[in-house]
Amino acid sequence: MTTAPHRAHFDFSITFANGGGMHGEGFRLDLPREDLSAEEIGTLLVRHLGLALVDEVHLRDLRIVEEPHRGSRGVEAPSGGGAEDRIVDLSHPIEAGMITYPGLPAPTIAPFLTRAASRERYAPGTEFAMDVITMIGNTGTYLDAPWHRYGDGDDLAALDLRTLVGLPAEVFHLRDAWSPERRGIRAATLADRDLRGSAVLLDTGWSRLFGTPDYAEGAPYLTEDGARFLVEAGVRLVGIDSLNIDDTESGGERPAHSILLAAGVHVVEHLTDLDAVPSRGARFTAAPPAIRGFGTFPVRAFATVPASH
Template sequence: MPDYRAHFDFQLSFANGGELAGTGFRLDLPSPDLDVDVIGRLLVQHLGLALVDEVELRGLRIVEEPHRGSRGVPVVQAPGARVVDLSHTIRAGLATYPGLPAPTITPHLTREDSRARYAPGTEFAMDVIHMIGNTGTYLDSPFHRYAEGPDLAGLDLSTLVGLRAEVFHLEDAWTPERRGIRAETLLDRDVRGSAVLLHTGWDRWFGRPEYGVGAPFLTEEGVRHLIEAGAVLVGIDSLNIDDTESGGERPAHSLLLDAGIHVVEHLTNLGAVPPSGARFTAAPPAVEGFGTFPVRAFAEVPA
């Protein structure tokens, strides 16, 4: 079923004095046939305001548009679930990050050679893949940043599987001039114990030269907010969770991994996941002495 949002300007007054105004505001709607009074109440609920006296909406338009996670509009839960793949496909020669080696895939045992080893009609292929851990969609463990941090084999599976997903759809929340995702953009939801997934839309350039320049990222203030808010995992569909064009500092990696919060980079297809209500999984193999490895990241979305 399609999603609907209201576009409008508003003017609020409070019973104990004062006013609040907004222009070009957008609000998720549970259905498209709501009157102006109901939409006004949803606005107050979304903003979390108390002692509101009067609400005036101007220029109201209702359009078919994906939900972005407005408070007061519950996620519809239906029996069953569909699985949304959030991982890029790994193939020989794939360019994930500028300057890092691409994977190579070579045969160890070809099907033709295996026929001499097995019974007639039985054959196998065994191949060798050579790749850096930072390939495709991958997870960073604390060991990636800190020598004494847990490696891939030391991660608690309960922090990687079936996490409540809070997806922030941010395609229109950053610009080439202001690429950083700020804390203020992430304040409207409770993310404690959840996987926070940042949908920037940058994955559309994955595998192309454009992917490596001008990518959005999470600001240090945004990182500190998510740590204090109790997130378990933070993922992004961009080149890096840090700003790779500002020098060698990596505050997002440093702070998140120091706090034991997993980082998943190079996600894709986050636009197919609702703001709330899905479950997220991204589990790497248990490799000792290794900090980063590709994952098959996916979301289980209520049908």
């Protein structure tokens, strides 16, 4: 049995043994447990910020609240205890007529062989349904391979499953970190962790609008400098629960797609329910069918969350 996650809210002042200092207001920090002293929280703060030669740490207006963790460094998940892992489905179900992206066709589903008709082909008591779905690859929750952007890039059939299955999930819970006036997710927001080999998942909360007209306007996105940072950090996949990894309201340029896919970093768009996945410790899977000459297709994206979370 696990306890609820807690975070500390505080202002701070730090002085350094070799001179100088720094201050912060309204800082928030994940806690491994709720009964930490101010001194222990100060030590966690230093570890999280990666500071050296610290002399003194002073915290002010310290409050400890029950709140989901955001991925502070120095706060590791507890080890497991025998319960089963949890699977979190991060995909939107596909159904006839659904609109994923404005202007793209909705899927149609029609029977090829109905159950009633199949009874004439099989033994008594045996029946089957066979159906035909017609849809664009950009439907529901889908993955972009390099071929989606570049004619000489890998198509869906060429993707290495090691880059799609069981990736360490680094979830950035950003629902309180962007605004309609500042929709772009920048490199600095993603710079507090080691991301090499991971699936970086951007939880903006925008998926709550999926299927409504509001989903298409004012959506959060990854900035160009954010995309470059993730490539340099060595990530394998970037996912977002928004309309697009790029800002579709800034014209025809698509810097995030261009940068990520040129580097072989897969993109997954239209994720959902990322708030149910911890900041660290889960594994992410999003594997499309192996289709030659195709660059985008729906995936059943999911996170495997250890029982200890």
